[in-house]
Amino acid sequence: xxxxxxxxxxxxxxxxxxxxxxxxxxxxxxxxxxxxxxxxxxxxxxxxxxxxxxxxxxxxxxxxxxxxxxxxxxxxxxxxxxxxxxxxxxxxxxxxxxxxxxxxxxxxxxxxxxxxxxxxxxxxxxxxxxxxxxxxxxxxxxxxxxxxxxxxxxxxxxxxxxxxxxxxxxxxxxxxxxxxxxxxxxxxxxxxxxxxxxxxxxxxxxxxxxxxxx
Ligand code: AMP
Numbered sequence: 276x277x278x279x280x281x282x283x284x285x286x287x288x289x290x291x292x293x294x295x296x297x298x299x300x301x302x303x304x305x306x307x308x309x310x311x312x313x314x315x316x317x318x319x320x321x322x323x324x325x326x327x328x329x330x331x332x333x334x335x336x337x338x339x340x341x342x343x344x345x346x347x348x349x350x351x352x353x354x355x356x357x358x359x360x361x362x363x364x365x366x367x368x369x370x371x372x373x374x375x376x377x378x379x380x381x382x383x384x385x386x387x388x389x390x391x392x393x394x395x396x397x398x399x400x401x402x403x404x405x406x407x408x409x410x411x412x413x414x415x416x417x418x419x420x421x422x423x424x425x426x427x428x429x430x431x432x433x434x435x436x437x438x439x440x441x442x443x444x445x446x447x448x449x450x451x452x453x454x455x456x457x458x459x460x461x462x463x464x465x466x467x468x469x470x471x472x473x474x475x476x477x478x479x480x481x482x483x484x485x486x487x488x489x
Contacts, residue, residue, distance in 0.1 A: 276356045276381060276384075277300055277302060277356040277384045277385075278356055278357050278358075278383050278384050279296070279358045279383075279384060279386070279387065280362075280372075280385075280386040281358065281359065281361075281386075281387055281389065282386055282387065282388045282389070282458055282459065283388060283389035283473055284391060284448055284451045285444065285447045286391065286396035286397075286400040286403075286444070287390070287391040287396070288389055288391070288399075288477060288480060289360045289389060290308075291477045292480050292481070292484070293306065295481055296481070297358050300356065300358075300488060301355050301356065302355070302356045303355070304357075304358050304360060305360065305362065306360040307344065307359075307361045307364075308361045310347070311325050311329065315329065329438055330437060330438060331446060332447040332450055333450055334364055334450055334454060337367050337368055337371070340362065340368060344362055344368075344372070344375070345375055348375055348376075348379060356384075363458060364451075364454060365454045365455065366458065366461060369461055369462075383465075383467055384467070385467055385469060385487055386462040386467045386469065387469050387470075387471055387484055387487075388459055388468055388471070389471055389472075389480065390472060390473055392474070393448060395474055396448065397441060397445075399414065400439045400444050401439060401441055401444070402416050403436070403439055404434060404435050405433065405434065405436075406428070406429060406431040406432070406433055406434075407431050408431030408432070409428055409431055411426055411427075411428050411429075413433060469487055
């Protein structure tokens with residue numbers, strides 16, 4: 276069984292890589308960002324509270340994420356293996372993950388750290404749109420849809436995330452440096468960290484990652 280963590284700054288390409296890897300290896304894609312956006316879309320009081328963190332580029336409190344991730348990892352479709360995209364993002368979350376995995380008698384197989392510099396992150400995220408229906412990501416300049424605003428695959432509407440504005444991207448990056456970057460050393464110490472170049476795009480990342488998943 277394979278359990279993967281994708282580690283990297285916002286815009287490093289975690290979600291795009293996840294969408295290719297998960298069908299190929301039969302993994303469940305767990306994006307805590309997507310799960311949180313679903314709660315926000317429900318319009319509940321909790322959703323409003325979560326949205327206030329997301330729009331400021333801050334992290335949602337660990338306790339809330341812990342509850343969410345526990346439920347997902349215990350679900351039946353997580354039993355074949357998971358790809359965690361955007362979790363863990365803090366040392367306490369990583370400790371929590373180790374604990375949950377050991378309770379489930381499994382462990383993290385590989386942690387791929389996707390290295391990308393800030394200028395590329397900004398240009399990627401300000402140009403990012405994705406399909407509201409199937410989630411396919413586009414880059415308005417490098418990978419534009421054939422018809423503006425419409426998904427090539429399913430005809431769904433393309434939307435831009437509210438937190439993909441330059442000011443918020445910079446706050447998210449600061450949060451990443453402070454809270455998430457320490458996880459690189461954390462996983463280096465466990466011997467499970469593999470660094471890949473996230474700047475070249477998803478096909479190159481796939482070539483770098485596949486040999487470690489045999
Ligand atoms: P993402 O889609 O991964 O870029 O996440 C969007 C936003 O959701 C982040 O900027 C955080 O506010 C929040 N978020 C996602 N994952 C986590 C997490 N593991 N811990 C705390 N906040 C998170």
